[in-house]
Amino acid sequence: MSELRPFPLATWSQARRDMARQLRRVPGARRQALLAAVLLAFGAWCTVSVPRLMGGIVDIVTAADTASGADGDAALWRTAGLMVAAAVGAGVADGAGYFLLARLSERMIANLREEMVGTALGLPMHRVEDAGTGDVVSRSTDDVAQVSSAVMEVMPVLSGAVFVIAATGVGLLSVDWRFLLVLVLVSPVYWFSARSYLRRAPQLFAAERASMGLRARRVLEAIHGRRTVRAFRMEQEMHDRIGEASWSVATNAVAANRVMVTLLNRMLVAELVMISSTVLLGFFLVGHGVLGVGAVTGAALMVIRVRGPLQQVMRVLDAAQSGYASLARIIGVTVDPPRPVPDAGAPEPRGEIVMDGVGFSYGPTEGDGAGDGSVDWAVEDVSFRVTPGRTVALVGSSGAGKTTVATLLAGLREPTTGAVTVDGVPVTELSDAERAARLALVSQEVHVFSGTLRDDLLLAAPGAGDGELRDALSAVGALEWVDRLPDGLDTEVGSRGVVPDPVVSQQLALARILLRDPRVVVLDEATAEAGSSGARALEDAARRVTEGRTALTVAHRLDQAREADEILVMEDGRIIERGTHEDLVASGGRYAELWSVWSRGR
Numbered sequence: 001m002s003e004l005r006p007f008p009l010a011t012w013s014q015a016r017r018d019m020a021r022q023l024r025r026v027p028g029a030r031r032q033a034l035l036a037a038v039l040l041a042f043g044a045w046c047t048v049s050v051p052r053l054m055g056g057i058v059d060i061v062t063a064a065d066t067a068s069g070a071d072g073d074a075a076l077w078r079t080a081g082l083m084v085a086a087a088v089g090a091g092v093a094d095g096a097g098y099f100l101l102a103r104l105s106e107r108m109i110a111n112l113r114e115e116m117v118g119t120a121l122g123l124p125m126h127r128v129e130d131a132g133t134g135d136v137v138s139r140s141t142d143d144v145a146q147v148s149s150a151v152m153e154v155m156p157v158l159s160g161a162v163f164v165i166a167a168t169g170v171g172l173l174s175v176d177w178r179f180l181l182v183l184v185l186v187s188p189v190y191w192f193s194a195r196s197y198l199r200r201a202p203q204l205f206a207a208e209r210a211s212m213g214l215r216a217r218r219v220l221e222a223i224h225g226r227r228t229v230r231a232f233r234m235e236q237e238m239h240d241r242i243g244e245a246s247w248s249v250a251t252n253a254v255a256a257n258r259v260m261v262t263l264l265n266r267m268l269v270a271e272l273v274m275i276s277s278t279v280l281l282g283f284f285l286v287g288h289g290v291l292g293v294g295a296v297t298g299a300a301l302m303v304i305r306v307r308g309p310l311q312q313v314m315r316v317l318d319a320a321q322s323g324y325a326s327l328a329r330i331i332g333v334t335v336d337p338p339r340p341v342p343d344a345g346a347p348e349p350r351g352e353i354v355m356d357g358v359g360f361s362y363g364p365t366e367g368d369g370a371g372d373g374s375v376d377w378a379v380e381d382v383s384f385r386v387t388p389g390r391t392v393a394l395v396g397s398s399g400a401g402k403t404t405v406a407t408l409l410a411g412l413r414e415p416t417t418g419a420v421t422v423d424g425v426p427v428t429e430l431s432d433a434e435r436a437a438r439l440a441l442v443s444q445e446v447h448v449f450s451g452t453l454r455d456d457l458l459l460a461a462p463g464a465g466d467g468e469l470r471d472a473l474s475a476v477g478a479l480e481w482v483d484r485l486p487d488g489l490d491t492e493v494g495s496r497g498v499v500p501d502p503v504v505s506q507q508l509a510l511a512r513i514l515l516r517d518p519r520v521v522v523l524d525e526a527t528a529e530a531g532s533s534g535a536r537a538l539e540d541a542a543r544r545v546t547e548g549r550t551a552l553t554v555a556h557r558l559d560q561a562r563e564a565d566e567i568l569v570m571e572d573g574r575i576i577e578r579g580t581h582e583d584l585v586a587s588g589g590r591y592a593e594l595w596s597v598w599s600r601g602r
C-alpha cells in the first residue's frame with residue numbers, strides 16, 4: 001500500500017490572501033468590518049476614559065480645599081455623569097462591534113467550508129484517495145469546528161481587549177510622553193512570555209488530548225471485550241494498559257499546566273514591572289511639577305485596568321494558534337483547486353466506447369519517480385470496443401480489475417497508459433457537461449441524498465415533471481415502493497428520513513440514469529448482495545436502463561453476462577477471454593469453468 005500524501009497546509013500569506021478573498025465574497029463586508037472597527041475603537045476609548053475621569057475626580061477633590069464647595073460639587077457630578085456615560089458607551093459599542101464581527105466571521109467560515117468541500121468533490125478521485133478520505137473529512141468537520149470555536153472564544157477577547165490595550169497605550173502617551181518608558185520596559189516581557197508559551201504549549205495540550213483519547217479507547221475496548229478479557233484471564237493486563245494510559249494523561253496534564261503556570265507567573269512579573277514603573281514615574285513627574293496628582297492617578301488606574309485585557313489576550317493565545325492551524329489546513333485544500341476542463345468540442349453523442357492498451361496502477365509508477373521502479377498494475381493492456389447500442393459484460397473473480405475498468409471508462413480515473421475514448425474523444429478531456437450528456441456510472445456505493453425523494457431524482461434531470469419521475473420509477477420497479485411511502489414523491493429520504501433498503505437505493509440510482517438519459521451506461525452494481533429476488537428485480541431494472549444504450553456491465557452474477565452481446569473475462573488485470581456466452585461455454589476455458597460453478601450453485 002502506498003503512503004498517504006495529505007493535503008498541504010496553507011502558508012501565512014496564502015491564508016491571508018484567502019481570508020481577504022473570503023471577505024470580498026460577503027456582500028458589504030468591508031463596510032461592516034470598518035463599522036465594527038470604529039465601534040470597537042470607540043468602546044475602547046470609552047473604557048480608557050473611565051480611569052482618566054477618575055483621575056479628574058482626584059483633582060477636583062484636591063482642589064476642593066481651595067475652591068468653593070458648590071463649584072466642586074457640580075464638577076464632581078459632571079465627571080461622575082461622564083463616567084457613567086463612558087461605561088454605558090463602552091458596553092453598547094463593544095457589544096455592537098462584536099456582533100458585527102461575529103456575524104461576518106461566521107459567514108466567512110461558512111463560505112470557506114463550502115468552497116473546501118466543493119473543491120474536494122471536484123478533485124480527481126486519486127488525489128482524495130492519496131490524501132486519505134479521512135484527511136478531507138477531518139478538515140471539513142473537526143477543523144471547521146475548531147476554527148468556529150476559536151472564533152467564538154478568541155473574537156470577543158481580541159475584539160475588545162486589543163482595542164483597549166491600544167487605547168491604553170495612546171491614553172498613557174497623551175497624559176505624558178514619558179509614559180512611553182513603561183511601554184518600552186514591559187513590552188519585551190510580554191513578548192517573550194507569549195513566544196515561549198506558544199512554542200511549547202500547543203504540543204503539550206495536543207499530547208494531553210491524544211493521551212485522553214488513548215485512555216478512553218482502552219477503557220472502551222476493555223468494556224466491549226469484557227467476555228474475551230474474562231475468558232483469557234486478561235484482567236490484570238487490561239488494568240495495566242488503562243493504568244499506563246491514565247498515567248500518561250496525568251504526566252501530560254501536569255506538563256501542560258506547568259507551562260500555563262509559568263506563563264501566569266511571567267505575566268505577574270510583567271504586571272509588577274508595569275505598575276511599579278508607572279507609580280515611580282508618576283511620583284517623579286508630580287515631584288517635578290510636570291503633572292498633577294489627578295493625571296498620574298488616571299495613568300496608574302489605566303495601567304491597572306489594562307491588566308485584565310492583557311491576561312485575556314495571553315489566555316486565548318493557544319486557542320488563536322490552534323484556530324489558525326485549522327484554518328491553514330482548510331485553506332490547504334483550496335489552494336490548488338481543480339481547473340475546470342473546457343468543452344472538448346465533442347461530436348453529437350453516439351455512444352461508441354473504446355479502450356486501447358489501457359493500463360492503470362493505484363500505486364507509484366515509473367512516471368512518478370517514486371517507489372522502487374516495479375509497477376503494481378491493477379489493470380494492464382486492456383483493449384476493447386463497444387459499438388453504439390451494444391452491451392458488453394465484464395466478468396472475473398474478485399480483484400480481477402472489473403471495477404477499475406468501470407471507473408476508467410466513466411472518466412473517474414485517468415489511465416496510466418493507453419487511451420479511453422467516448423465518441424472518439426478521450427474521456428478525461430470531456431468537460432463535465434459533455435461527460436454528463438454522454439455517460440453515467442452506477443457504482444457499488446449508491447447513495448440516496450437527504451431531502452425529498454423528488455429532490456433526489458431531480459438531481460439527474462432538474463426540469464422533469466412528476467409524470468416523467470413516475471415513469472422512470474415504474475421502469476426500474478420502484479413505483480410500488482414509492483406509492484407505499486406516506487407522502488409519495490414528497491417523502492423525506494436519506495439520513496434524516498426514510499432510508500431505502502439497498503435494492504431500492506439501486507433502483508433509485510437506475511431511475512436517475514433513465515431521467516438523465518445518457519448514451520453510455522456503466523453499471524457496476526452490487527447485485528450479489530441483494531439476495532436472489534432483489535437481484536432479479538435489479539437485473540430487470542438494469543435491462544431497462546441498458547435498452548437502446550451502449551452499456552458496460554460488471555456482471556457479479558453470470559445470469560447478467562449471459563444476455564450481453566459480448567463477454568470479457570478478466571483475470572489479474574487482463575482480459576483473458578472474449579466472446580458470446582455460447583462461444584465461451586463451448587470453448588471450455590475460464591468462463592466455462594465459472595459458468596459451471598455458477599450453474600451448480602443456483
Ligand SMILES: Nc1ncnc2c1ncn2[C@@H]1O[C@H](COP(=O)(O)OP(=O)(O)OP(=O)(O)O)[C@@H](O)[C@H]1O
Nearest residue numbers: 129362363378396397398399400401402403404405
Ligand atoms: N482504491 C484502491 N487502491 C489501491 N488498490 C486498489 C484500489 N481499488 C482496487 N485496488 C486493487 O486493484 C485490483 C483490481 O481491483 P478491482 O476492484 O478493480 O477488482 P474487481 O474485479 O472489481 O473486484 P470486485 O469484484 O471484488 O469488486 C485489486 O488488486 C485491488 O486490490
